[in-house]
Amino acid sequence: MSEMTHNEAKIQECGHTGQILDFVYDELPVGVKGAFEHHLAACEACSGEVSSLVSTSVAVKEWRAEAFEPLLKPRFSIQTGRRPKIGVFSTILDMFRQPVYAVAAATLLLGSAIGLYFLLGSSSSQPQVARSVDMPAVPAAVTPTVSVIEQEPAEEAKPMIAKDERPAENVAPTRAERPEGARQARLVRKSSDSAHDRAVATNALPQKAVPEDLFGEVPETRDRSLRLTDLFAEGDED
Secondary structure, eight states: OOOHHHHHHHHHHHHOOOGGGHHHOSSHHHHHHHHHHHHHOOHHHHHHHHHHHHHHOOOOOOHHHHHHHHSSOOOOOOOOOOOOOOOOHHHHHHHTTTTHHHHHHHHHHHHHHHHHHHHHHHHHHHHHHHHHHSSOOOOOOOOOOOOOOOOOOOOOOOOOOOTTTOTTTTTTOTTTTHHHHHHHHHHHHHHHHHHSSSSSOOOOOOOOOOOOOOTSSOOSSOTTTTTHHHHHHHHHOO
């Protein structure tokens, strides 16, 4: 016991106590390891400590090999699986499962429902009469009065009949188609005209010539017996 205490006192005096374990486990740098090996050759206390630690380590390795090497090595397997895809709906549900978000959403829905109820109630309670009063008065439409002036009917224009478009009944017959009575009337007219040209002394007062009317009316005193022959005569001239 006294010898171990004496060795520890010497190790503390040499100043290389912290490098003994690093040298045993081969953790010292190359330069430091060479200097420590040179120190072990000169220091009996450090060399004895190193030899005791090495023997202890070798004994532990042998015991571990005898006790644990026959045993099967445990194998650890970690099962890795694909993570299921999380949809938007499931994310929203997970969010509302939390009490804070659930209470906030319920409060928002309740406030919206109350506001909508009062808004619809106030709009439906207003009377329609008030709405009609607020509307500006529309001036009444003035219907214009149209005075109808009756015009005198103008004289009907006589239809102009072309020479080729004369009615069949107004076409004068040819000389071959004329009746015998028309020829006799024409001869009588010629003889009467020649008789009137002669001066005859009579006691009757001379009659004034009656002018024709402006509208082409013939006085009643004019002889109309030969008007049909005049029409035939005009047809011959055409």
